[in-house]
Amino acid sequence: MDAEAVSLEGRIFAGVENSSSGEVGQSTIFTYHQDQDIIWAEYSGGSIIRGYLVGTRRGEKLHFRYAHLSTSKETSTGVCDSTVEILDDGRVRLHESWAWESRPETGNSIVEELK
Structure with missing residues (x-):
């Protein structure tokens, strides 16, 4: 594959790894959508009450901004x-490099499609 x-439409992901300054964890579930080169997702779970991301896709590269509300009732935004990586079993893994816009930290994370 x-x-x-590969389309991201309707694929459901969960956090696998994250930098210490990130808020996404294994309990955070993402539902992705794709319409041609436009992507978006809703996410929640763990320390996140509700979150959204929106952006674009060029081939295997995604670029988006995100915003969410944490369980401490604080809003956070970033880029x-x-x-995109296809695993041997056909699931999708996303390798992410992110930067908060609402605070100074940056980090890396991995989310994987649930089966």
Whole structure:
């Protein structure tokens, strides 16, 4: 399967790894959508009550901004660049490099499709 050709529409992901300054964890669930080169997702779970991301896709590269509300009732925003990887079992893994816009930290994370 080609990472550039696989659609993200309707795929459900969960956090696998994250930098210490991140808020996404294994209990955070993302539901992705894709319409041609436009992507968006809703996410929640763990320390996040509700979150949204929106952006674009070029081949295996995603670029988006995100905003969410944490369980401490604080809003956070940031920007993320991701690379799509197809795992041997056909699931999708996203390698993410992100930076908060609402505070100074940056980090890396991985989310994987649930089966």
